[in-house]
Amino acid sequence: MRSRPDAPRRVPTRSCVACRSAREQRDLVRFVRTPAGTMTLDETGRLAGRGAYLCREPGCWTLAAERGALGRALAAPVPPALREVLLAGPATMTTDRGGARGQE
Numbered sequence: 001m002r003s004r005p006d007a008p009r010r011v012p013t014r015s016c017v018a019c020r021s022a023r024e025q026r027d028l029v030r031f032v033r034t035p036a037g038t039m040t041l042d043e044t045g046r047l048a049g050r051g052a053y054l055c056r057e058p059g060c061w062t063l064a065a066e067r068g069a070l071g072r073a074l075a076a077p078v079p080p081a082l083r084e085v086l087l088a089g090p091a092t093m094t095t096d097r098g099g100a101r102g103q104e
């Protein structure tokens, strides 16, 4: 059991489905279509299902709603409630900026 890997920090990156830019996973917001078919904002990043990511740019959220980028990425229609969340933008999320324990 090696608990202290000395390998350099490897940061997983994901692409925003709206602007396609690759970012660290922690800089993106995950949306998921659960096995039950529910599409939802996944603030924990741990829900099971097919995931898609958006960066925290309000413009990307609007794009995801209006051009259907998110629905396309998840291969399902975005439900009205989630669409409203998208149109409202990332500011509606619980602020986690304070919790970003500056590891870098």
Ligand SMILES: [Zn+2]
Pocket (backbone or CB within 6 Å): 016, 017, 018, 019, 020, 021, 054, 055, 056, 057, 060
């Ligand atoms: Zn983006």
